Amino acid sequence: MAGIRDIVDGPAFVALPNALWDVAQHPVPGGPHWQQGVTWEEWCGGGGTLMDECLAVTGTGGAPAPQTSMTGGVTQTNRGATAFTVFAEFDCSAVGQDLERNQAEEALLRTEAWQVSRAFWTGQAGTTAGGAATTVWPHLAANAVLNDPQGIKLQTAASPMVTGGDDTAVVLGALESQLAACYGGVGVIHVPYAALPSFASRMLVKQGDDGLLRTTAGNVVVAGQGYTGSGPDGSAPAAGTSWIYATGALFAYRSDVFVRDFPGTLDRTKNTIRKIASRTYLVGFECCHLAALLNLGVPT
Template identity: 35%
Template sequence: MSSTCPPMTVAAPAVQPYGFGLFSVAQWPVEADPHWRCGVQWEPYACGPARLYPIDQCAEGEPPEKQVEEGTPLVEATPLVVYGGYHCKLPGRTVPADIEDRARQSLALGEQRAVEEAVWTGAAGNSPWLASPDATVLNAAETPGAGDALKAIGAIAALEAYLGATYGGLGVIHVPRGAVPALAFYQQIVRDGSVLRTVLGTPVAAYGGSPNTGPAGEPAPAGTAWAYATGPVAIRRGEVLVTPTPVPAAGFDRKTNQVHLLAEREYVVGWDCLLGAALMDISC
């Protein structure tokens, strides 16, 4: 039976991108030179160790020489592209700008999750990534199973100890969003404005775009989550590009009366010189 009172079309509820993800803990350098889109490299400050020097006022002869390595190994990060879009029938659209807005919103509301997936897995051909064979596994077993998972307190302790022993500054801890309730229950994270932090002040990124995989690419066993520790994260990104232009005429297919637009932008995500991993028990 056809309705005699069809539903009225209204505006969709306002949506905000989720908080406490990777974007909340990242640094956002702005480059005047557009060549960052080819990838970047830098010489880190805090990856080299400071050393002790014994003093013996009574020793004879020349004192031992203070040893300093030549330079610091460069850190590299490669580019990736994140895109969203909108595909619809053009007839009946009285406000063409709404089509472009929906393409842009598709990107704006999904790009953090997409970037997090790329950073966790390297799925966009990007490097570095978290679930990498290069990660130092901090559990007792090199390829831990559910029985080898550290309790939430032990996992954060292991990641903080790793950061303290291998890096001269404040790093970042990366976890799936599903691990946050357990970390909060055990009082391992606190809210600091728009950032989650450990008791020691280390920022924690809660990933929505995380497949919860380990350094061998294996999914975490049920009731567990992989957590990673890195140096500070730097994200470079370009402006949003909407194609084709002009909008929406260039995207209109007269054969189908449909319009198709893409909104995309380039990213380069990298961090300083270290990568630790711990399998964590998130049961309560």
């Protein structure tokens, strides 16, 4: 827009670190079909420990009875996830269309991480053309299991933890202990921004060599911009509290940025046209789905 003041570039936008996409694994898609949803096999649970009853035992403690059968096998489950699309509207100059791609990516970048993490936490993804609510599967704040008509598990119910104390370290310790028993590998702790200082003040999280936040046990921390802190039933947390979640490893797909016009939106007074930039995501996780209520605060 012409004026007496010089037209300059504003400050560069820098995305916040430790977002959902940053932490997730990025499998190479075999094509665009993942946007219709995906199905995969997961292997959860643990094994067992056997004692050979023929072993000689010395000392006064005696020996436990030998284990006569193998229990505690690994469970194979078919899991599924659905895709969702985030978007941003922006005004684009009707001339100089070669700049359209950069403008679209810049417009979407400013809200993309917030939208993705909000959808993955709450499961809310707007409405259909007919006004029906749409849901992202799977999502964190859920207290019911959902299987599709083929019996593929789309949603698990978060298991609330009983910590026996409200100190941040106690809550995180209980959550990671259960995560280790459930998964055994590097999992993910999902923390709203409001709860992150409670962990940092106790030095319970640190930046790893890969630049990601990690707990002292080695689990990755997602500090989601759009994470709401709501509980498994979807209700908002009470003042001074926040829910946090733990899952197995994350994986995610995302498409390229797609740009399209809004028909009939040419503004001849400004010589601009309204456009929309969008990108499709899919996020899934393995095995564990745990939740814990945290009292916010720092050490006194």
